[in-house]
């Protein structure tokens with residue numbers, strides 16, 4: 001009797017969390033539909049925060065998800081509404097929170113992240129094409145809406161910031177990016193790079209005492225004007241850039257525009273060019289033959305090099321052989 005060592009799995013928990021399971025799927029030529037169901041579990045009321053384990057009803061939601069095998073992939077979710085168990089609470093019924101999408105979203109968080117990550121380096125049109133190859137259907141307008149929804153969360157108490165100019169749309173429009181130096185996350189993106197908007201921003205962030213900035217003097221004067229006590233340092237990137245710039249200037253002066261190396265030695269002037277005509281190797285030419293005799297292997301057997309019928313005695317072949325022999329002499 002053969003003992004089975006492997007068994008098919010029913011566990012698809014890696015796709016979802018412990019409160020949801022897959023119960024069916026339908027695959028078509030270009031799409032994949034995964035049907036998921038909530039398990040009854042306890043859920044916090046979004047208004048009062050009290051945990052509830054009293055399901056009220058189920059409802060259906062449909063999300064586009066990250067594609068599997070480059071097929072447009074949908075999650076069809078059959079999930080619960082819960083009764084709030086707190087009699088004092090204004091919220092009577094609430095929808096359970098899903099770990100992969102917020103209320104009213106039609107795409108999962110993971111898919112939105114994929115769309116943003118892809119379109120960050122491409123035009124909206126280019127991103128649409130790449131995503132469609134991957135199995136994501138998304139309109140240019142949707143990509144733009146996702147971008148428009150990104151918000152930078154400011155911090156009026158920030159003390160140490162980095163300032164740099166950033167190009168939006170490949171060098172056509174410039175912006176001033178402000179980072180929190182503790183973890184380098186973006187806290188503001190201001191229009192232009194002339195220092196004007198930066199002045200306004202600094203007025204409402206007057207706890208700033210250290211700025212790492214690039215070499216732009218517009219930023220330097222804006223900072224000195226609004227926060228004269230603030231320490232300004234050049235950031236590492238721009239220090240290195242400065243250093244490399246100066247080193248290049250020094251080397252340019254010291255070094256000739258061209259350096260010639262001949263036989264391992266540096267020479268002052270360009271080596272003379274020597275023209276040398278190559279004569280063909282006689283023994284190689286001797287080994288070629290121009291006749292119609294078929295090729296043979298080392299033991300003398302004819303090598304059949306294709307399966308066509310060649311009548312080597314036909315007038316056409318005879319004529320070609322004569323021409324080749326004539327040209328070779």
Ligand SMILES: [Zn+2]
Pocket residue numbers: 045046047048049050084085086089090091
């Ligand atoms: Zn409640």
